[in-house]
Amino acid sequence: MKFQPDAVPPSADSASRSVGSPSSAPGSARSLRLSCGYGTDRGLRREMNEDSFIAADPVFAVADGMGGHEAGEIASGICVRTLAGIPQLASGGRDATAGVVQEYLLLADASIREATGSRAGTTLSGVVVVEQLGIPYWLVVNIGDSRTYRLSQGTFSQVSVDHSEVQELVDAGQISRAEAAVHPRRHVVTRALGAGDETGADYWLLPVEEGDRILVCSDGLNGELDDGQIAAILGSEADPQAAVDELIQAALGSGGRDNVTCIVVDASNVPAAVDPLPGAARTMSGI
Secondary structure (H helix, E strand, C coil), X not given: CECCCCEECCXXXXXXXXXXXCCCCCCCCCCCEEEEEEEEECCCCCCCXXXXXXXXXXXXXXXXXXCCCCHHHHHHHHHHHHHXXXXXXXXXXXXXXXXXXXXXHHHHHHHHHHHHCCCCEEEEEEEEEEEECCEEEEEEEEECCXXXXXXXXXXXXXXXXXXXXXXXXHHCCCCCHHHHHHCCCCCCECCCECCCCCCCCEEEEEECCCCCEEEEECHHHHCCCCHHHHHHHHHHCCCHHHHHHHHHHHHHHCCCCCCEEEEEEEEECCCCCCCCCCCCCEEEECC
16 A cells, blocks of 8 residues: 555554644634544556545545546646645634635646646545534535545445436436446546536535544445445444555455545544534535
8 A cells, every 4th residue: 555646644654643633723623633544555457546635634535536647647636736725724724615625626627627638637525624603514525426425423324426427327216326336337427627517516514523434535445345345344443544444455355446545534522512504414516
């Protein structure tokens, strides 16, 4: 397992990373503690790794490049380097908004098009930790078919919704989720940064709950493991880095047909307060 040159982790030499601290984010929910693990692997059949990632409080995201022959690597790398420019990353603040994130995604989109002549693109999925009225939230962002999952209070669920042809067929009731997993066009995305006409990301705002575990991954993971297998590993490995390592090894053991990248983020010491936003999540599309 190796780290990509276009990876933005807080530290590459620690087995388990604590990111942020009760006093590191002025004006934030100071008691919240985050710990994360991350890793990426080329897989067993690809010549190179076109995935890139960023894992630095408050941004945790995976980009999966498309285009082949280094073009996809360029696209995903531009994406994470652009996200690394979000001001909150330098200040340690947790006051980013979906509008701020979308602004940087549009910058990434333009930069990818300029660098590759619109011949390459990248997906992106992940979370930005934000605060509203002293309460921490997961701001989930997604464009394409990389994924963000959440294990919360014993319930495992996929938060992001794929932008793909097979997802559209599932939504229309034409195929089942099981059929989608083996559909010949399951890798065809309908939105991406750097290519095509649809570049708007979808956003979800979910309150952080005590013990939350977030998984962000490229489709090299969920293409090899089903939700039950993923949930079992997340539920059995207490250390986030150990969970990442086991997930990647399981994907390789199932065939490793694609690059595979994972980030696991755990939340603890979550401030106890009434959620000011009714419902489990607020969804924002194309902000």
